[in-house]
Amino acid sequence: METRSDPPGFRPESAFAEAAGRFFELLKAFGLPSAAQPGDWSRLAAPLAGQFEQWLRMSQAGGPWGAALAAMMPGFGAAAPGAAMPGFGATAMPGFAASTAIPGFGFAMPGFGAPAGAAFGAPPLGPAAAATSDGPRAFELMARLAQVQGQLAAHWSEIANSAAQRFVARLGAAAGPPATVEQALKLYELWVSCAEEAYAATVHKEDYARLQSELANTSAALLVEQRRHAEGVARAFGLPTRSELDALRRELQELRSSLGARQAPAGTAAGAGGGARRRKPPPKPRRPPSGRASRARGGRGSRR
Amino acid sequence: MTLPGAGPGAVFTELTARLAQTLSRLQQARHVSVGCSAKRAVWSCGKTTLYEYLPLVPAAPRAGTPALLICFALVNRPYVLDLQPERSLVRRLLEGGLPVYLIDWGDPDEGDRAMDLEAYIEQHLGGCVRHILAVRAADTLDLLGVCQGGVLSLCYAALHPQQIGNLITLTAPVDFHTPDNLLAKWVRGLDTTLIAAGGNVPGEVLNALFLALMPLRLAQHKYVRLLAENPDGRTLEDFVRMEKWIYDSPPQAAAALAQFVRWFYQENRLVHSTLEIGGRAVLLRDVRQPLLNLYALHDHIVPASACAPLGALAGSRDYSAAAIATGHIGMYVSRAAGGQIAPRILAWLQQRR
Numbered sequence: 275m276e277t278r279s280d281p282p283g284f285r286p287e288s289a290f291a292e293a294a295g296r297f298f299e300l301l302k303a304f305g306l307p308s309a310a311q312p313g314d315w316s317r318l319a320a321p322l323a324g325q326f327e328q329w330l331r332m333s334q335a336g337g338p339w340g341a342a343l344a345a346m347m348p349g350f351g352a353a354a355p356g357a358a359m360p361g362f363g364a365t366a367m368p369g370f371a372a373s374t375a376i377p378g379f380g381f382a383m384p385g386f387g388a389p390a391g392a393a394f395g396a397p398p399l400g401p402a403a404a405a406t407s408d409g410p411r412a413f414e415l416m417a418r419l420a421q422v423q424g425q426l427a428a429h430w431s432e433i434a435n436s437a438a439q440r441f442v443a444r445l446g447a448a449a450g451p452p453a454t455v456e457q458a459l460k461l462y463e464l465w466v467s468c469a470e471e472a473y474a475a476t477v478h479k480e481d482y483a484r485l486q487s488e489l490a491n492t493s494a495a496l497l498v499e500q501r502r503h504a505e506g507v508a509r510a511f512g513l514p515t516r517s518e519l520d521a522l523r524r525e526l527q528e529l530r531s532s533l534g535a536r537q538a539p540a541g542t543a544a545g546a547g548g549g550a551r552r553r554k555p556p557p558k559p560r561r562p563p564s565g566r567a568s569r570a571r572g573g574r575g576s577r578r
Numbered sequence: 579m580t581l582p583g584a585g586p587g588a589v590f591t592e593l594t595a596r597l598a599q600t601l602s603r604l605q606q607a608r609h610v611s612v613g614c615s616a617k618r619a620v621w622s623c624g625k626t627t628l629y630e631y632l633p634l635v636p637a638a639p640r641a642g643t644p645a646l647l648i649c650f651a652l653v654n655r656p657y658v659l660d661l662q663p664e665r666s667l668v669r670r671l672l673e674g675g676l677p678v679y680l681i682d683w684g685d686p687d688e689g690d691r692a693m694d695l696e697a698y699i700e701q702h703l704g705g706c707v708r709h710i711l712a713v714r715a716a717d718t719l720d721l722l723g724v725c726q727g728g729v730l731s732l733c734y735a736a737l738h739p740q741q742i743g744n745l746i747t748l749t750a751p752v753d754f755h756t757p758d759n760l761l762a763k764w765v766r767g768l769d770t771t772l773i774a775a776g777g778n779v780p781g782e783v784l785n786a787l788f789l790a791l792m793p794l795r796l797a798q799h800k801y802v803r804l805l806a807e808n809p810d811g812r813t814l815e816d817f818v819r820m821e822k823w824i825y826d827s828p829p830q831a832a833a834a835l836a837q838f839v840r841w842f843y844q845e846n847r848l849v850h851s852t853l854e855i856g857g858r859a860v861l862l863r864d865v866r867q868p869l870l871n872l873y874a875l876h877d878h879i880v881p882a883s884a885c886a887p888l889g890a891l892a893g894s895r896d897y898s899a900a901a902i903a904t905g906h907i908g909m910y911v912s913r914a915a916g917g918q919i920a921p922r923i924l925a926w927l928q929q930r931r
Contacts, residue, residue: 278822282825283782286817297802453589454589455596466794466795473792474760483763483767494773495772501776516777
């Protein structure tokens, strides 16, 4: 048996409690415990659509790609969709104060409350200069992100209304509100079916798919932009950058491959070993690579 | 918790009682363990580890029985195949007397962002195959590819046919452009150069993507069903195990993910016979091994229509397929599917010994 640590997003109790809370809200809309007019379900449509649309906005606002930004850029998602620069505030670069012009991109010296240039009355050199050139692009991407989210929101409204109409139509002349738990749950099952049908009808459309891709591409571009900015900052402080590390890694891989090819006995397929480690028993003890090199190698290159 | 609109009605009273009871049981079930069969790590490469399951004493494999290597998807953890004793494909296969190996791809970190599909297929999957063949002094093994791992397995079998005796695919997509493939529609316009440039993709992204395919059913309805079913502690433990697995997704190496999206989801290269791995053409018509293709009829991630064309595209003259009436995850864990899949695999392999 394995006991694994809880993965991110694993929160069964709160997910259950939240879902139950929304279910109770729905029952309230169904007319529980107060009796609705028997057979008259049409007035349910508006509140149902409203609730569903609100849930879609909450749960689907950033799309799956919003999760990418939230996971990779601390602070993203803290602001409401469409807010000026979510994720590019002070939390995006912990320890650094943000400038007011372009939060997160107006770089500040650690320990100083204002951007370095402003603090010392100097022209925008180094990090500050990088910030100046990065800002407009990031703003442009954020604006595009908000625009795409707005376009997606129109689809959620359509989905919610369609779901409510389907539900009311299927209820037809059913009797009044459910009187037992089983009846309530049966009604809920019907609602879920109608809602999922309405959702599927919209999200399969080409326009919706295009927006999803655009949301993803814009989010990814924003992330790349943030990393590009971070590289500029790292360079300004004489720190190694991601691209430099990647270049070193490639060089190391090439050296390993070249060494492996020289050491490999004739007829051994290149890459057959791939830096592999046999756990038990070891075929021939050899000096293991250092931890860092081992991680960087990624299994490429022959060792046989 | 405040119950909106809760009043004296009997329905609310009963539901509130069930809610409290279920919440308490969920808290107790939170720390369930996963994985039930004993295994040992026998080989590794980068973050990838090859495990060998220890044989079950009454059903120890006979000498000479070919090993079965399970190649799972990169996007989820393979322990779903061995979740608990009564829901374990691995255990059923061990009970059938097979020597079973499993690949765990591990967690790629930023040092692995350049890991591409060639590395995964040739060095990692290939390394596992070569290790097993070497220690067992065998010429071939049988390969079971699951979901995305099925795609990798098809590629490997096409490139190295001499090493794979029999090939089994489980919910493995082949044609990525069928009309009901929502995931494919959503990623068709992705800029894969941005994916590759952005670094590894966190598992949360893929989770969110999968949940967004049917959000109400997957993020709401399943919890409300707990109220309906009022499950006991044991059933809730099963539920929590699944929850744990669903949210336990490893990050994806940027290069490999970008290639997978582009080559398979966007360009449908397997179907168009335009796929190359390491400069070598990967052609499904080169998959000539006996081939068993199992897929789910109600799969929202890998639609049946994406799996079914394998028979027409593969070069195998010994092709069998079965569509099981369940969903994607149900193929791995549902008791109904569990009762069908392992026996089918065992019987099919037995007929080819």
